[in-house]
Amino acid sequence: MDESHIEGDLVNILFTEEQIQSRLGELAAEIEAEYEGKDILLVGVLRGAVMVMADLARHFSRHLEMDWMAVSSYGSGTKSSGVVRILKDLDTDISGRHVIIVEDIIDTGLTLSWLVSNLTSRAPASVEICTLLRKPEALQMSVDVKWVGYDIPNEFVVGYGLDYAERYRNLRSIGTLAPHVYS
Numbered sequence: 542m543d544e545s546h547i548e549g550d551l552v553n554i555l556f557t558e559e560q561i562q563s564r565l566g567e568l569a570a571e572i573e574a575e576y577e578g579k580d581i582l583l584v585g586v587l588r589g590a591v592m593v594m595a596d597l598a599r600h601f602s603r604h605l606e607m608d609w610m611a612v613s614s615y616g617s618g619t620k621s622s623g624v625v626r627i628l629k630d631l632d633t634d635i636s637g638r639h640v641i642i643v644e645d646i647i648d649t650g651l652t653l654s655w656l657v658s659n660l661t662s663r664a665p666a667s668v669e670i671c672t673l674l675r676k677p678e679a680l681q682m683s684v685d686v687k688w689v690g691y692d693i694p695n696e697f698v699v700g701y702g703l704d705y706a707e708r709y710r711n712l713r714s715i716g717t718l719a720p721h722v723y724s
């Protein structure tokens with residue numbers, strides 16, 4: 542494996558750095574307009590949402606706060622089961638706060654449904670979701686996702702926070718991996 546050219550492992554680039562940044566700029570503007578006069582707490586879901594959080598937050602021209610949660614969903618390999626364990630909880634008391642969950646990707650939405658009901662039980666003023674990517678299956682979930690960067694086909698993508706075996710998170714673009722990477 543040529544460690545110095547990981548971008549070359551992408552067989553198909555779905556979104557370039559420029560596309561991602563411009564979409565995050567649009568989302569930040571929409572969110573700003575919606576939350577005028579209210580304070581915002583962005584809750585990033587580790588580890589995939591690190592890049593989205595960092596860039597989305599920097600597209601805001603107003604104050605906001607950021608906190609993080611790490612959850613692990615029990616499941617086989619690439620599919621989650623909806624059974625979730627908190628690995629790292631929020632440091633913030635969210636009661637009375639306007640919370641926006643920031644995600645990299647929603648596939649089945651099982652992890653997110655669990656997270657929304659968990660956070661809702663802490664009596665926040667509101668809970669909404671912003672995700673950069675959404676897969677088709679997520680359209681069937683009961684939770685309403687207010688802000689979606691892009692709807693994508695049912696393919697396994699990496700880059701911009703999204704990993705394959707903990708690699709490729711540091712790519713600036715998002716794409717699918719060449720078959721040789723899996724073998």
Ligand code: 5GP
Binds near residue numbers: 651653696698
């Ligand atoms: P869900 O509970 O929505 O099925 O699971 C979402 C999580 O599965 C994401 O946060 C991510 O960790 C992982 N995931 C789902 N689809 C993909 C994908 O296409 N690529 C990568 N790298 N991870 C994915």
Ligand code: MG
Binds near residue numbers: 587588590644645
């Ligand atoms: Mg995630």
Ligand code: MG
Binds near residue numbers: 703704705
């Ligand atoms: Mg992963």
